[in-house]
Amino acid sequence: MAVVLEEPLKELLLAINLGLSRDHRLAGWHILTILYHDSATGGVPITLGYLAQKYNSDYLDRDEKPLKDDVLKRILEVLSEQAKLIEVSPRKVRVQMKSGGYHTQQSYVYKITSSGIEYLSVMHKVIDADNTVAANITRINEYCHLVEKLATPDLNVVNTQLYNDFQNMVSAYNDVMKGMHKLDDDLSELANDLAFNHGGKAAEHLQAMLKEKAVPAFTQLLSQGPRLQALATSSSFSERVAHSQQGDDDLDTAHAVGDRAKMLLRFNKARDYVYRQLHRLAASFDPSASAIDNSLDTVYLLFQTILKAIRLLSQEYDHVQSQSVDIKALTGEIDQLMMHYQTINVPAPIPQHLPQDRFSDDAGDLLAASSIGPVIYVATNHTQAKLTAADNPVIADVVASQTNSQAGLEEFKRLVMQDETHGVVNHDLELKTIQARDELARLYGATGYNYYTSFALFGRPLKRVVALPSGEIKLHCIDESYQVTLPSGFEFWFEK
Structure with missing residues (x-):
């Protein structure tokens, strides 16, 4: 620039x-x-x-x-x-x-x-700049009020009030712009940290600064641009402010003794000062490329920083979305697996095997492979054994588990089912199969949920489960010395 x-x-x-x-x-x-x-x-x-x-x-x-x-x-x-x-x-x-x-x-x-x-x-202000220049926008309301006041067509030049209002407006503008530059630096630093670290807290902080401070302040400042442009192009405003400087309550000695030459010189200097300040302020709101390049306080550079921060927030949101797991879809898949868990075949895991033919402090360190040395294999005679049917391992009888599962289903239907879709457990039960006892105990857990896809019984999805005020229910299986105690009975319905 x-x-x-x-x-x-x-x-x-x-x-x-x-x-x-x-x-x-x-x-x-x-x-x-x-x-x-x-x-x-x-x-x-x-x-x-x-x-x-x-x-x-x-x-x-x-x-x-x-x-x-x-x-x-x-x-x-x-x-x-x-x-x-x-x-x-x-x-x-x-x-x-x-x-x-x-x-x-x-x-x-x-x-x-x-x-x-x-x-x-x-x-002295330069020395105390670390304390006086802060990223706050408290004087924006005062600045906007003074701009609106100075933009009114009827301005009194009898006293120095007009000149004082102009000075206060310039002072408020300077404080606001110092806060804007500080906020611009803070946003740039935070956006840079967000771009490299993808911090969730940094993203929340940046979003709060944009919504609560940067964007409202920028909008409020931008709304005063046309008024400042009108004051800068006015042919009489600078002269009126200069006249106001020498109003009735002016304490300058040249005004007191009536020194016309000094008063005229002071008037010209004040008029030029007002002209320069107005054009400096108006240039901050000029969207042309030359004005942006030549203005120290252009609001459009801050606007670029805000756009960059918003773009980084969008990238951060896309990054988080790409790295997140769809919990709802994952829960649905798990529920479908739970409904058919008895028919799922899970293969045995393949055992991990690492070569142990050479000594190494860290077998997983691939960078040390060049210093371990070559592998020396010795040829050995290997006799292939002939296998017969007698060498086959004993296969467990899986029919028994299927028979037990079928027996548990039959007992479950006989003891608790009222019809094909409705069942009630409201008294103590003496069971013969462990499968029926376990399914009843697991089914009671569904009384604490509003969805029942994870509590399917024998492959049938549940529609509704309701606890009953029947007191404790004891479930006992034969040939076992202990029993399962449920806090209360329950009633359930299957999907048709």
Whole structure:
């Protein structure tokens, strides 16, 4: 981005060393401090001799030589001619002689300007910038209210209220933009972290910042763009604000004594200042490419950051969706398997086999394969044995389990089924098959659920299971010394 610097700013940057003195690097700053502090005391004119005496007595650093008059003159020239932070004017002053009396002589008197006062305050703001520049948007409402107030056609220029409102609007705009830039940096950092780490909490935080802060603030700022554009293109608004600066309650000395020349010069400077500020603010809302490149506070760069963050949120959502398991579909598949678990054939797992012919600390470390050494095989004679039917292993009788399962189904129907789809368990039962007892105990667990696809009995899906207030129900199987106790009875229905 190429930002065009204005001429006053260029001159200030050229004089940023405040004196260009090799041996007295802080002399310019200390002289501004003396002028700012001692100008309010009055009584003693601040001349070259006064500045040299004050500096050498109060502001010398360790191992720093006293400031000479010729060095001080060069520093004052930089402060006055290049930086425009002080003013120099010839004036008659009273000087005390060694005898104690006074005489009048012509001398140059130095005074700090408004730019110098602002420079001192700005430097302190730079030091405290970590605390003063925060990503908050609390002054946006104040800024919008002042823009609406200044955009009204009837503005009073009798007093300084219009000028003060304009100054407050510029101040609120600067604070808002500092918060916007801070928010822009925070969003960029958080979006970068999200792009690499796919953090769920980071995504939630980023989404909250976008919804609660960034997007509403951007929308509210953007709505004031047309009003600022109208004020910047107005042919009379800058002059009206400059007139308001010299209203009835103005305390400037030139206004008090009626110095028309100084008042005119002050009016022109104020008008140019208002013109520059309005065009700077209006350029922040100009969507053209040249305005975006030349504006430090364009809101469209923040808009690009918001779009990037929204795009990353969409990518994060797609990533989470691609890595997630459809629980509903998985539950349905498991329920289908549970309904037919008796007919599923699960093959025996293949045993893992790793070559153990060579010694290695970590057999799974493939990077160490080159250092293990070659495998040496010894040829051995192998006799193939002839197998007969007598060598076959004994196969377990699976008919017995099928017979027991069928017997359990028959007993289940005989004891609890009222008809083909309806069954009731409301009293103690004495059973002969373990399958029937286990199915009844498992079926009672369905009373705590609203879906029953996982509780299919003998391959039949359930429709409904309801607990009965019949007290405890005991299930006992013959040839067993223990019994199963259910908290209550239950009633169930199968799907037709």
